[in-house]
Structure formats: structure tokens, C-alpha cells
Amino acid sequence: MTLRTIFERQRDIIDYSLQNMLRRWSKNTLILIIFIVLVFIVSSVLFINGSLTKEMMVTSMDLPDITVQRIKGGRQVNIQAPDALEIEKIPGVEAVEKRVWGYFYQETLQANFTIYGMDLDQLEKGEYNQIVDWKSYPDDIERNPDFRMIVGHGVLELLKNIEMDNTFLFFQPGWQQLISFDIIGTFRGETELQSNDMMILQIQGARKVLELPDNEFTDLAVFIPNPEEIDNIALKIQRLFPGLRTVTREQIKNSYASVFGWKSAFVLSSLLAGIFAFLILIWDKASGLSLEEKREIGILKAVGWDTALVLQVKFWEGLILSGISSVSGILLAYAFVYWLRAPGLKQIFIGWSTIYPSFRLTPDVDFKFLVLIITICVVPYLAVTIFPAWKAAITDPDVMIRNI
Numbered sequence: 024m025t026l027r028t029i030f031e032r033q034r035d036i037i038d039y040s041l042q043n044m045l046r047r048w049s050k051n052t053l054i055l056i057i058f059i060v061l062v063f064i065v066s067s068v069l070f071i072n073g074s075l076t077k078e079m080m081v082t083s084m085d086l087p088d089i090t091v092q093r094i095k096g097g098r099q100v101n102i103q104a105p106d107a108l109e110i111e112k113i114p115g116v117e118a119v120e121k122r123v124w125g126y127f128y129q130e131t132l133q134a135n136f137t138i139y140g141m142d143l144d145q146l147e148k149g150e151y152n153q154i155v156d157w158k159s160y161p162d163d164i165e166r167n168p169d170f171r172m173i174v175g176h177g178v179l180e181l182l183k184n185i186e187m188d189n190t191f192l193f194f195q196p197g198w199q200q201l202i203s204f205d206i207i208g209t210f211r212g213e214t215e216l217q218s219n220d221m222m223i224l225q226i227q228g229a230r231k232v233l234e235l236p237d238n239e240f241t242d243l244a245v246f247i248p249n250p251e252e253i254d255n256i257a258l259k260i261q262r263l264f265p266g267l268r269t270v271t272r273e274q275i276k277n278s279y280a281s282v283f284g285w286k287s288a289f290v291l292s293s294l295l296a297g298i299f300a301f302l303i304l305i306w307d308k309a310s311g312l313s314l315e316e317k318r319e320i321g322i323l324k325a326v327g328w329d330t331a332l333v334l335q336v337k338f339w340e341g342l343i344l345s346g347i348s349s350v351s352g353i354l355l356a357y358a359f360v361y362w363l364r365a366p367g368l369k370q371i372f373i374g375w376s377t378i379y380p381s382f383r384l385t386p387d388v389d390f391k392f393l394v395l396i397i398t399i400c401v402v403p404y405l406a407v408t409i410f411p412a413w414k415a416a417i418t419d420p421d422v423m424i425r426n427i
Contacts, residue, residue, distance in 0.1 A: 033335075036332070036335050036336055036339060037339050037343075039336060040336050040337075040339040040340045040343065041343070043336065043340060044340055044343065044344065047316075051344060054344060054348075055344060055347065055348055058344070058345065058348030058349075058352070058400065058404075059348050059351050059352045059355065060352070061352065061400075062348060062349050062351075062352025062353060062356070062396060062400060063352040063353075063355045063356045063359070064356075065396065066352055066353050066356035066357075066396060067356040067359055067360055067365065067368060068368070069392060070356055070357065070360040070361070070384075070387070070388070071360055071365055071368060071369060071384065073387040073388075073389060073392075074360070074361075074384040074385055074386065074387045075384070076279075076280055076387075077385060077387040078384070078385055079276065079279045079280070080276065082217060083272055083275060083276045083279075086272045086275060087120065087244035087245060087246055087272065088245060088246055088247045088250075088253050088271065088272055089244075089245040089247065089253060089256065089257050089260070089269050089270070089271055089272075090242055090243070090244060090245070090269070090270045090271075090275075091106075091110065091242060091243040091244075091245055091260060091267050091268070091269055092242045092243075092267065092268045092270070093106070093242075093266055093267055093268075094266065094267070094268045095266065099242075099268075101235065101236075101239035101240065101241065102239065102240050102241070102242055102243060102267070103238065103239060103240075104121070104238045104239070104240065106243070106264060106267065107119045107121050107240070107243050109263070109264070110243065110245060110260060110264075113256060113259060113260070113263075115247055115248075115249060115252045115255075115256050116245060116246075116247060116256060117246045117247060117248045118245075118246045119243055119244070119245050119246075120243065120244040120245075120246070121240040121243060122139075122140075122240060122241050122242050122243065122244055123139070123140030123226055123229050123230060123233065123235060123240055123241055124137070124138060124139040124140065124229075124233075124241050124242075125137075125138050125233040125235075125241060126138065127193065127222070127232060127233075131185060132181050132184070132185065134181055134220075135220070136178060136220060136221070136222050137220050137221045137222065138222050138224060138229055138232055138233055139221060139222070139223050139224070139229065140223075140224055140225070140226040140228075140229030140230065140233075141223050141224075141225070141226065142225070142226060143171055143172075143173070143207070143223070143225050144168075154210060154211050155173055155208040155209065155210055155211065156208055156209050156210075156211060157207060157208040158189075158206065158207055158208055158209075167205075168225065169225050169227040169228050170202070170203060170204045170205065170225065170228045171204065171205050171207045171224075171225050171228070172191070172204045172205070172206060172207070172222050172223055172224045172225070172228070173206070173207060173208040173209065173210065173222075173223040174191075174206055174208075174209055174210070174221070174222050174223075175209070175210050175215070175218040175219045175220055175221045175222075176209060176210060176211075176215055176218070176219060177215070177219035177220055178219070178220060178221065178222060179206070179209050182206075188206065189205070189206055190203055190204065190205055190206065191203075191204050191206060191222075192204075193232050202228070202231060202232060204224065204228060245260075245269075253271055253272075253273075254271065257269040257271055316415075317415050320333055320412065320415045320416055321415075321418075324416065330413070330416040330417060333412060333416040334409055334412060334413055334416065337408050337409050337412040338405065338408075338409055340408065341401075341404050341405045341408035341409065342401065342405060344404070345400055345401040345404040345405065346397070346401060348400065349396060349397045349400040349401060350397075353393060353396065353397075357386075357388070360384055361384055361386050364384065365384065369384070
């Protein structure tokens with residue numbers, strides 16, 4: 024038998040299998056829909072988890088090697104300037120950045136802003152200049168250099184609702200007067216995941232808003248040129264300063280990876296009952312041959328079809344249906360996550376907020392995962408379709424035709 028003959032024979036078998044599936048369109052349509060839903064749910068969760076993990080890995084490259092915090096009574100408190108000077112003297116430490124940051128709740132908007140203090144003069148001259156859209160002001164307008172700020176896109180959209188997109192007024196009940204800040208720029212959309220709820224204030228202005236004394240800081244960012252010394256220096260800091268806590272970049276990355284993995288497992292576990300019910304329904308519909316199907320197999324055997332040929336027909340039926348379901352479910356999940364931004368599902372991983380980032384997830388498709396999904400879907404379904412067909416095919420045709 025030539026290769027061409029084998030190909031033509033398989034083409035005829037596939038054509039007959041498609042006709043069989045169309046004759047039983049109601050049963051196959053139900054299985055197809057359920058199958059697609061299952062693959063869609065699992066694929067969506069794994070796509071989101073993979074993309075957020077990848078985004079976190081990229082973002083973590085900008086984190087300091089070690090973050091140092093002062094802990095008192097189990098809670099983080101301000102750290103003193105002398106601590107930074109002592110840590111800088113430790114061999115292997117390249118630099119120590121004293122950071123000023125915190126949160127400010129705006130009651131009118133019911134939003135919580137992240138406040139970060141930086142030297143905006145250096146910000147305008149450095150690499151951050153490329154990710155900020157700077158506002159232009161007439162030269163005759165006087166601006167206090169200590170009361171300027173750059174905001175995230177989400178913050179700006181909220182401030183437009185209260186007509187404060189040029190100047191924002193900070194206020195707390197205990198303050199004697201408002202603190203006015205000029206908005207001099209906005210972070211661009213590509214930084215939305217990190218900057219959406221952020222306000223970058225000039226350091227002195229940030230201290231005033233956060234009510235932070237001049238000789239105190241929120242925490243310290245320690246930079247170490249040799250990655251192999253990070254853990255040792257972190258231990259040395261803890262030994263020299265028992266009241267300080269150190270968090271390395273790797274610890275933060277592992278924490279986020281664990282959180283995303285836990286949330287993926289939580290979502291799939293929450294849907295476990297529904298998934299199990301769908302699987303039972305698929306098994307019941309696929310494994311149970313109707314009287315018509317048994318009679319058809321009996322007639323095929325009676326007219327000369329052998330068992331192998333009957334099984335090839337059922338094989339192609341199962342392969343076509345499960346293959347279409349798997350590919351359709353994965354493509355729908357891809358569109359849902361990366362085009363529609365996974366509404367409703369993404370919030371489970373990131374959380375809900377008044378200033379919710381509308382960023383697009385970066386596609387992160389692991390082909391090993393796709394092969395695994397297709398294998399898990401196709402192989403079991405082929406088993407539950409071929410086995411009952413094999414039992415019918417080895418039964419006496421007369422018995423099958425008479426349905427005895």
C-alpha cells in the first residue's frame with residue numbers, strides 16, 4: 024500500500040467521521056461547549072499567573088538589593104539617619120539610599136495615594152525623563168520648588184473629576200492650613216502597573232505631607248555590587264542592629280511568586296466543583312454509545328469493516344472534537360486575558376482599588392503549558408470514546424443490529 028493510498032484512505036475516514044459528528048450535532052455541540060469552557064477557565068488563570076509573574080520579575084530588577092526597616096512592637100517605624108551612616112561603613116556596601124514614602128487617603132475620592140519623596144531636579148535630568156510627560160507652564164508663573172509633584176495616570180484621571188489636575192491640595196483635619204502642590208508631569212502608560220496610584224513629591228514637600236521629621240526616614244535601600252554578598256551583608260546588618268529588619272530582593276520575588284501561585288490554586292480550587300461536574304458530564308456523554316451508534320457499528324461490521332477501521336473512525340471523531348475544543352479554549356483565553364484585560368479575573372490576582380491600574384498584561388505563553396493542556400484534554404477524551412466503541416466492535420454484529 025503506497026503512501027498516497029494511505030493518505031486517501033485516511034481522508035475518506037476523516038470525511039466519514041465528520042459526517043457522523045454532524046448527524047449527532049446536538050450531543051457533540053454540548054460536549055464542545057463544555058470542553059471549551061473548561062479549557063478557557065484553566066488557560067485564563069495560568070495565562071494571568073504567568074504574565075504577572077513575568078511582570079514581577081522584570082519589575083524586581085529595579086528593587087534595591089536589601090531593604091532595611093526598623094521594627095518596634097511588631098510594626099514598622101521610622102528609621103534614624105545615624106543608622107544609614109553605620110550601614111554605609113559595612114564592607115561590601117556600595118550605597119545606602121534614605122527613602123521617604125507613605126500613603127495619603129483622600130476622603131472626597133475615597134482613594135489611597137502612594138506618596139514618594141524624590142529630588143525632582145535630578146528626576147528631570149535622569150533616565151526618568153523618558154517615562155514622564157512633563158507639563159509646560161508660562162515663565163511668569165511662580166512655583167514653589169519644594170511643592171511640586173509627578174502623578175500616575177490613574178491619579179490624574181481621578182483628580183480631573185475634582186478639577187485638581189493642575190494643582191492638588193493636601194489636607195488633614197489636624198493641619199492648620201492646606202498644602203498646595205503643582206502637578207508638573209504624569210507618568211506614561213507603560214509604567215502604569217508601578218505608577219498608577221503614585222505621587223512623586225519633592226522630598227521636603229513629601230516630609231511635610233507625611234509629617235516626617237528631617238532626621239528620620241521611612242526605610243533604607245542598600246545596594247551591593249556583588250550579588251553573592253547580599254545574604255551575608257543582610258545577616259551582618261541584623262546582627263549589628265537587632266532592631267532592624269532586612270528584606271532582600273530575592274525574598275520579595277519569592278513572596279510575590281508564592282502569592283500568585285496561591286491565588287491561581289485558590290481560583291481553580293473554587294471552581295473545582297463546577298469543573299468536576301463538567302468532567303462527569305463529558306465522560307457520560309462521550310463514553311455512552313446510543314442504540315443508534317451501536318446499530319451503526321453493527322452494520323459496518325456486517326458489511327465488512329474490521330475492528331481497526333471502526334476504531335479509526337471513532338479516533339478521528341474524538342481527536343477532532345477534543346482538538347477543536349482545546350485550541351478554541353486556549354485562543355478564547357488568550358483574547359480574554361491579553362485583549363480584553365481579563366475583566367473580573369485579573370482583580371482576584373491584583374486586588375480591587377479606587378485607583379485600579381488598567382494596564383495590559385504582557386503575553387507570556389509557555390508552549391510546554393499549551394502542549395500539557397492539549398494532552399490532558401485530548402488523551403483522556405480519546406480513551407472514553409474509543410473504549411466503548413471497541414467493546415461494540417468486538418461484539419457479534421447480529422447482536423448489535425438487533426440491540427439485544
